[in-house]
Amino acid sequence: MKIFFKAPLIFACSILLLISCSRKKDKFINRNFHAVTAEFNALYNGYNALEAGRNSLNDGYSDNYWDVLPIERMQISEEIVLPGQSKNENFNTAEEKAVKAIQKHSITIEGKEKNPQIDEAYLLLGKARYFDQRFVPALEAFNYILYKYPASDKINQAKIWREKTNMRLDNDELAIKNLKRLFKQEEPEGQDLADASSILAQAYLNIKSLDSAITQLEIASNTTKNDDERGRYRFIQGQLYNELGKKDSANLAFDKVIKLNRRTPRIYVISAHIEKIKNFDYEKGNKFELLELITELEENRENRPFLDKIYHQKAVYYLSNASDSLAITYFNKSLRTNSLDKILKAKNYEILGDMNFDKSLYQEAGNYYDSTMTSLVLNSKPYRIIKRKRDNLEDVIYYESIAKVNDSILNLVHLSKDERIAYFEVFIEQLKIQAGKAKEKAEAAERNKGLVTVNNTIGNQPLRTGTPTQTTMFYFYNPTTVAYGKNEFVKIWGDRVLEDNWRWSNKGNSGAEKNLSVNNILVTASEDELFDTEFYISKIPSEAKEIDSLSKDRNYAYYQLGLIYKEKFKEYELAKSKFQNLLKSNPEERLILPTKYNLYKIYELLGENSEAAITKTDIVSNYPESRYAIILTNPDSASEKDENSPESLYETLYQQYESHAYADVISKSEEYIYMFDGEPIVPKLELLKATALGRLYGLEAYRKAINHVAITYANTLEGKQAQNIEANVLPKLASSEFIQENDSITNNYKVVFTFENPKTGQVADFQKTLNEVLKKIRYYTLKSSIDVYNANTTFVIVHGLKNGQVAKTFNQLYTKEDQKKIKKSYFAITSANYQIIQIHKNLDAYLNTGITLNK
Structure with a gap:
């Protein structure tokens, strides 16, 4: 009997199933079969994948609590994704499930969708694309819901998500306009209202309208059902009040976060405490209560993951109360927590660096600034600020190290x-x-x-040494x-x-x-x-030459340190100490006078008038003809543009260089270098001298002079410029091989007249006559110039020729009358080969090569 009923029952169920699978009939059973199948199969699995993807995003995202937090915890990646690819496989799965639900369960009859779950599928599709950061396709999905399903119960969610997407596409004004219209027309409630308000707050944040953002965050905080979101919204409110300078309102917002306690993530609670501590008024507030609060936070076991922030804030508290030793202790404790917050680490290092700088411990300060830069983004604004501080310490660290080492050795030398x-x-x-x-x-x-x-x-089992475990590890x-x-x-x-x-x-x-x-x-x-x-x-030096060298280096370091402390750091006591030590150390004659003058200026700045008067008398009496004595006896006539000032003399010397008076530039540079030794102008003079040597004597002389500047003045701007020339420019000038002259590849030629040991005015007179002749030459625009080849040879050069054969037969361009005026022989050369003979001073080699012009 049972068998008799079972067969028809199975048959009837099969027929019913086949009928319900059809997507072409608008029947109750068809609609509900596809709705239930879509909801509890494709969409269920799709939303699970979406949630897994969101969790992975949250796990990989780290908030920057030193800046105003974004409303939504989502890191926007600059990585370009090709069509068909996905940044997160979970979102790809969610999108596939949404598409599957649409393709297999959509019931479209007479242009209308009969399956009530398809709008949910499009919403899932849009969300998956949004979190996968494919915002334009996401926008298409949300717009399709608004176009195709205007009566959907998901319509408000679709509008909110559309505006989230618009905001991600930098259409903040459009998002604000549409959300305002949503509030006016639909009047959303509950979580929809919280979501819409939070997105509107983010849009206001993007356009820097902080007051409006605070108002919307208040609405979102009051209406959201999620305590995680409530804690975040309240914390951002407090940050925005701080941005507006309203510390009392900010503290009230942070108190609301703290009140949530374990209902919201602990990081929001701790950060709210930290922000309140930052807002503390050290002049009017109760410091004892503040210390009690920080200590309580420090001792709470739940706060162990946040000790880096708590220690830092406790260090700031001690620093504000002039307890420097305790502050240093807690800054170091914060660093030893191995914090993942790079900005916090950078601040710890920077503050410790500044503290050492204020104590004139420049070596230690430099080390801390080095550590600071390792925790900052390369070439960011904070990085450049710290790098500038560190660069300013370069010279003082360099010279302090020389002074300390040489002092130690010389002390041993003088011991019995x-x-x-x-x-x-x-x-x-x-x-x-x-x-x-x-x-x-x-x-x-x-x-x-x-x-x-x-x-x-x-x-009883020994552990294997090849695998790390909790109880025993390879080193x-x-x-x-x-x-x-x-x-x-x-x-x-x-x-x-x-x-x-x-x-x-x-x-x-x-x-x-x-x-x-x-x-x-x-x-x-x-x-x-x-x-x-x-x-x-x-190992102690015993030879007089070696000891003398150590002493000279030490004395020069003292002098440079005195200048640096006086001019750069305004540390007049330190500068005075260095200059006084220098005068006690039997310095070279060239350092004595500038040292005494700098001491005189320091005494004046420190108000030590009697010492200043003694030093002034010493300079005026013992060095009456010196520049310093003239300045001291007649200060009204001395100015920065005095013709005898280093700057004025350098400008005059540079003008001589541009006039090709290289020999004079070299001799005068040597004189001024000795005269102004130790002053900032010396590296400039050395670099100018090196350039003049190169122009007069060629590449080898230039190489030696540049190397001298690069090594001797390594920490100056000119020294670094010389290092760059040595590394990047000189290798390109090394080749002395001449280039075969060919009209097809060369179109710049020079005609060169040579003068050996010319008499005064001979070259200038010849150029004057030549210029008169050049004016008469038709079809060519030619000009002349004078150039020095070496100490004995001067060139007069004709520029403007584009053809090699014309250059070789240049004298045929003269008129018969002009040929009588210009009888001097010449040679033609390409611009490239002319550069080679000037760099390597190999004119004779060029004239003997027999290079020919190929027409």
Whole structure:
């Protein structure tokens, strides 16, 4: 009996299923079959994929709490995606499911959609494209809903998402206009109202209308059902109030975030606390309560992931209360948390750098600025600001290191033998202590055989050494041991570059320059020599020439430091100390007078009038003919444009250079370099002299002079320019091979008249006559110039010829009368070959090459 009923029942169900699968009939069973199948199959799986994609976006997105947060947590990528490709496979899956729902379950009869789930499919399609950052296709999907399904219950959502997309396409004004119309016509409620208000707030933010954005965020915060969103909206409200300078309103908004506590992400709560602390008024507020709050945040176990921010804020608190040592401690604690917030790390390093700068510890400040730049975006505005600060310290760090090293060596030079032995005995004792510690560590490392053995077994099974685990690790898998090893390496060897022969003494680049010489000696010492006082004593310079060189370098460094502290940093006490030390150190004669004059100016600035008067009398009495004495005795006549000032003399010298008086420029430059030694004008004079040497004597002389500037004045603008010339320009000038002259590839020729050891006025008279002749030549626009070849030879050159044969037969262009005036012989040459003979001074080689013109 059961079998009798079962067969017809199966048959009837099959017929019913086949009838309901049809998408061409507008029947109740057809509509609901496709609606249910679309909703609980394709759309369900599509929304799951969409949610997975959104979660992955959120996991990979990091907010920048140093700036106003965006309303929506979404990182816009600049990466170009080709058609058919997707940035996230989950969004691709969601789009495929939406398309599948539309293709397989749409029931369109007489132009009308009968399946109530298809508008949901188009909404899913648009969202998937939106989060995949394909905004134009997303806009098409949302517009299709508005066009095809005006009566849909998803119409408000479609409008909101369309305006989100418009905003992403930088159509902020259009988004604002459409959202305002939505509020007026539809009056959305609940989550739709929250979403629309938040998007409108973002559009106002984009056009910098902060007041309007705050108003919309208030609506969104009150109507959203999601506490995560509420916490974010309230926090952004507080940020915007801060932007407007309304700290009280900002603090009220942050209090609302804090009140949410565990109902919203912890980062919003902590950031709200931090922003309130930043808004604290240190003049009127209760500092004790503030410290209590920060300490409470620090001690709360839930806040461990945010200790980098809390430590930083506690350091700022101590810094504001002039507790510098505690501030330094907490800035360093913030850095040791290995924070992922690069801006926070950069601020920590920068503040520590500024603190050292204010204490005139420029070496340490420079190191902190270096670290700051590693945490900033290359060539960004903050990076350029820090780099400018660091560059300003370059010279002072360089000269301080020279002064410290040479002072240390010279102090040893002046010690008696017994004092030297006592000094190195103390030093060797310290070495032995360090060696003992190193030996203990080596023995421990040998026992551990490269492993950190917290627990060598699990149960009775030994752990494998090839795979890192929580209880035992290979050395390089453990960040603590690796960091320790790095620190030990730097202490012993300095900051060395990864390259061959890194142990060589000249490879050291340690930041502790004062220990550089000792480190180099330790590297080269044998085991017996390492603890032998005589070995170290033998390394102390003994030759007068070497000691004199050290003394000169040290004195020059003192002078440069005095100038830098006085002119660049306005650290007059430091400058005074350097200049006074210089005068006590038996300086060269050329440094004494400028040092005394700078001391006089510093005494005036510090109000030490008696010292200033003594120094002035000294200069005027002992150097009455000097420029400084003239300035001091008659200050009204002395001005920055005084004809005897370095700047004026340099300008005059440069005019002589442009007039081809290279020999005079070289001799005068040498005179001025000696006269103004130590002043900022000297590198300019050296570079001008190098250029004049090159023009007069050729490439080899130019190469040597440029190398001298690049090495001697490495930290100046002119020194860096010389380094660039040496690296990039000189290699291009190295070839002295002449170019075969051919009219098909060469169209610039010169006619050159040569004068050997000309008499005064001879060359100028010839050029005057030549110019008169050139004016009469028809069909050609020609002009002449005078150029120096070397100290004995001068050229008069005719420019403007485009044909080689015409250049060779140039005298045939003269009239018969003019041929009597211009009887001097000449040679023709291309512009390229003329450049070669001037660079390499190889005129004779050119004339002997027999280069011919090919017509």
